[in-house]
Amino acid sequence: MKIGLAPGACEGHAQCSVIDPDLFPLDDDGFSAVGPEKEVPPGEEDTAETGVDACPVRALRVLP
Numbered sequence: 558m559k560i561g562l563a564p565g566a567c568e569g570h571a572q573c574s575v576i577d578p579d580l581f582p583l584d585d586d587g588f589s590a591v592g593p594e595k596e597v598p599p600g601e602e603d604t605a606e607t608g609v610d611a612c613p614v615r616a617l618r619v620l621p
């Protein structure tokens with residue numbers, strides 16, 4: 558399973574990082590550092606989906 562951040566879509570609300578700061582790290586300016594494609598470690602799929610759903614501007618998504 559992979560997650561990704563849509564380029565330029567993050568507005569720095571940090572709701573993703575509240576769910577899991579390791580899966581959803583922020584950069585020094587408070588924006589998501591997930592990048593366009595990030596592998597989710599085994600067993601963390603549910604947390605990843607929760608974090609993706611937590612983003613109020615839908616900047617994150619689960620990749621096919």
Ligand code: SF4
Nearest residue numbers: 567568570571573612
């Ligand atoms: S990806 Fe969404 S929830 Fe995460 S920091 Fe950016 S705007 Fe906030």
